[in-house]
Amino acid sequence: MVVLAVETSCDETSVAVIDEERILSNVVSSQVKLHEPFGGVVPEVAARQHLRNLPQIFQRAVEEAKLDLNEIDLVAVTHGPGLIGALMVGVSFAKGLSLALEKPIVGVNHLLGHVYAAKLSFPQLEPPFLALLVSGGHTELLLFTDDPTRPELVGRTVDDAAGEAFDKVARLLQLGYPGGPAIERAARSGDPHRYHLPRAMLEKDNLDFSFSGLKTAVLYLLKDEPNANRSDVAASFQEAVVDVLVWKTLRAAELKKVKRLVLVGGVAANLRLRERLAEECSKRNYEFYVPPVELCVDNAAMIARAAIELARRGKFSDLSLNAVPYLSF
Secondary structure (H helix, E strand, O other): OOEEEEEOOOOEEEEEEEOOOOEEEEEEEEOHHHHHHHOOOOHHHHHHHHHHHHHHHHHHHHHHHOOOHHHOOEEEEEEEOOOHHHHHHHHHHHHHHHHHHOOOEEEEEHHHHHHHHHHHHOOOOOOOEEEEEEOOOOEEEEEEOOOOOOOEEEEEEOOOOHHHHHHHHHHHOOOOOOHHHHHHHHHOOOOOOOOOOOOOOOOOOOOOEOOHHHHHHHHHHHHHOOOOOHHHHHHHHHHHHHHHHHHHHHHHHHHHOOOEEEEEOHHHHOHHHHHHHHHHHHHHOOEEEOOOHHHHOOOHHHHHHHHHHHHHOOOOEOOOOOOOOOOOO
16 A cells, blocks of 8 residues: 655644655654744644745655555545644645545544654564654643554543643743753753652542643742752753653553553653653563654654555545644543
8 A cells, every 4th residue: 555645734844755664764854943933833834835935845745655546545644733834735636636536535634643653663562652742832641442543541631731831931041942952952961859849649549640840830930949950950841741641651551551651742852751751661661662762843744654554444524624723432
């Protein structure tokens, strides 16, 4: 099965072509420089940039895959969650392509796509497994058992996602955008134990997350100590986030009796988080899977891989497919 996929859920324009064994092309165009002056993604700007980028990105992906369009078996597209305008650009493009090529189409949940980034890197990965999905808009614990396309949601953030908290604290520290990489860079020269910051909701059986209090604690810390060392604050904040993510994931694995853990999403690129989870899994003889950094960020190859799984189960869409900004499982 050869799949062409489109991903435009936020500020990356991506088109990929994969088959069931390899990535033939995976072209990603980032809008970071465009949104950097605003300190975050401007939805209308993102949608307009997708409109400009998508035809060229599509052409590059097809050329790199060295395939004729008639060799495509399936068209896939992210239809949610995400920014409504950005999603609509990708969905409209994919529907037009499906119609023109007379090929079936599959709408893919962006979150499921992130999980299948791990499957691209580790074809041997099979349920049961627990996935920690950490990105700018989502922090969720997903349990995959019988059906690898329908996870059980076992924990989620009740306020800010971890990536959102990174962005907001980076703004407080005037470190720039995007916040995750900026915090990580600053933290390298900082003392993670210099400031004690809160670790919220660590009750024994509570698998939900909360990061808004941590963000507020940094705000008050900077008000009380305006000359605080920014690297120490960044390192202390990062350590607090990582502590909570690791603790909750391990507790969920214990409660759900799984020994196979997967880390995915944009924040999965954070080296400290990758190291800590790997260390803790090694101590417990758990299997640990995390994709390479380039597959942690939004990309169309992960959407294509999830689409293969959906198509195998007959979960096709039709031309009534629409963008769903608050799509969940």
